[in-house]
Amino acid sequence: MIKTGLLEWMKEGHILVPSFLLSHYKTLGLNESELMLLLQLQNFSEQGNMFPTPAEISARMTFTEAECLFFLQKLIQKGFIIIEEQITDSIRHESYSLEPMQVKIINCFLSEQNHKESEQVKQEEESLYTVFEKEFGRPLSPFECETLAMWMDDDAHKPEIIKAALKEAVISAKLNFRYIDRILFEWKKNGIKTVEQAKRQGEKFRVHQKRGRKPETAVITDVPFYNWLEQ
Template sequence: MDKKKIAEWLAQGSVAVPKLLLNHYKYLGLSEGEFVLLLHMHSFIEDGVLFPTPAELAEKMTAAPSECMEMLRRLLQKGFIVIEEHTDEKGIRSEKYSLQPLWEKLVQYLYTEWAKEERQDQQEEEESLYTMFEQEFGRPLSPFECETLSMWIDQDGHSPQIIKAALREAVLSGKLNFRYIDRILFEWKKNGIRTIEQAQHYGKKFRKHQQSARSTKTAPSEYKQTIPFFNWLES
């Protein structure tokens, strides 16, 4: 085999097909024929042919020129491609296809799917939060307690993870009630506690001070002056 010919074949390069498009084109509403036609358009554009004709596209496909023309019409109608005016270096104006709308639709679809997953994860997290509270309290939550949980999330902006951490702090302190947990959340928010790691560090630091204060029998008034606003774990 002629090595020169092989080199010429390899020199033609390759067309990179985004895996995201390959995996999701059917969810965008593209048929297999439209998908392949778009790939050939992408290849033509990369080779400098900015406005391939239906006949040129048909030469690369099993579809007839009339079928390619119909697919182009649908793609334009559905907003997957647009025709733009192009001016070359010599100032000659011509038309060209742009696949920018296709990429924008793909990004929008992926973002929408991501948002759905986020909402679903949030819903599952909130459901597990209610379950965790009922397990710790050993009973179903009252309507008022359920409303309080919702307010912590919706109005106060606490994440389910932080609320769970506050519940664990209440369990460790032996003060399992909603008023006490609300005080913990209030102190955390006031002190900028936003993550589980910060909450754990804050709780450990306080308990260390609390144990030290009890061992030295520090007076309540003196203790409050030493560690202000840490009364969310006080009896």
């Protein structure tokens, strides 16, 4: 008997509820009653009943038929559900569509993601200014702040790449914005987009730089290296 009961329970199926909906229904403008009614509509739909009556919904809930009708109207007004009409063999069929609710959930999720990304970019930019001021040992001038903003906004350099260029300037003992700007220009021209690529390029440059410091009496067999940062 228990096994048979469990099999019948399994046949009832399961309803898939996005966890984002449960954690953000208030943000979406829903209350608990409206949310539960939406879930009931979804469950009815998955069971093949696309247009349950207020009486059918009420039988599953603690609301009266009138209250169920009221919440259905509210959900339509808020744009969470729509009533679709279809005609088959001259017979008109109506059904509730939950697609508007799904669109709202997706838009809310994307909006939250964009907000998180914006906050992250803001924190990275603030961190970038702090790193520069720490290396320069003083507050940045308005012109220097404008240059930093230009590197990020106009030249589309990521904060981590700008920090890598700053590090190269520190290693080369040429801590100034003009030098850093040259590094960034050259990296962009050569398609360098990651910190690892920038690191390898910096190491390569320093190797060539050391070779260029050989004594004048030494026989130079290598092709002269063009030091673009010294121009």
